[in-house]
Amino acid sequence: GAGVSQSPSNKVTEKGKDVELRCDPISGHTALYWYRQSLGQGLEFLIYFQGNSAPDKSGLPSDRFSAERTGGSVSTLTIQRTQQEDSAVYLCASSPRLASYNEQFFGPGTRLTVL
């Protein structure tokens, strides 16, 4: 079956612009996660969803970052007034349900470059 898909695969934007990154999880997966992978760094946890609900937003780096999920499926991560330090690969993952023992299935990522 289809895996996790993310779009766009690459995004180049100018400092100060807003960007939207999209994640389409595996069909039927209720849990969805967003991570940021900066050059030479591990994965930085941003936010998770159970259904459409995101109970813990403390991982978002600043109030310029927001995420939503509608219909228990597609999720968008929005970065407002982008800064150069936002340049990174943004990864999305899903799992059948929210459980700390579950494997996460990752998408290929969106590479964001802020000029």
Add this chain to the structure above:
Amino acid sequence: AQSVTQLDSQVPVFEEAPVELRCNYSSSVSVYLFWYVQYPNQGLQLLLKYLSGSTLVKGINGFEAEFNKSQTSFHLRKPSVHISDTAEYFCAVTLNTGGFKTIFGAGTRLFVKA
């Protein structure tokens, strides 16, 4: 707070040699442990995980890892590597007390030479 340390950022090794990628974690509560692999230009995929029971866990592609609670380690091993094992390997932990946040290490780049 939880943390994960991968002690080697890069590990070069010759084909058919054994390899160990080291991972140590810090947590005040019990954790679940994972190794993920990211092949070039691909997404991360699960290699193996430790939840409970036997401390030696076997995964895909001939990899195995051993959970050592006293040393808070979860090192990944393979007795004989192939060129195709060249990839980045990530160690990760989650709490087994209901937390859903996964903490990843910085990754170890395994480079297998012919």
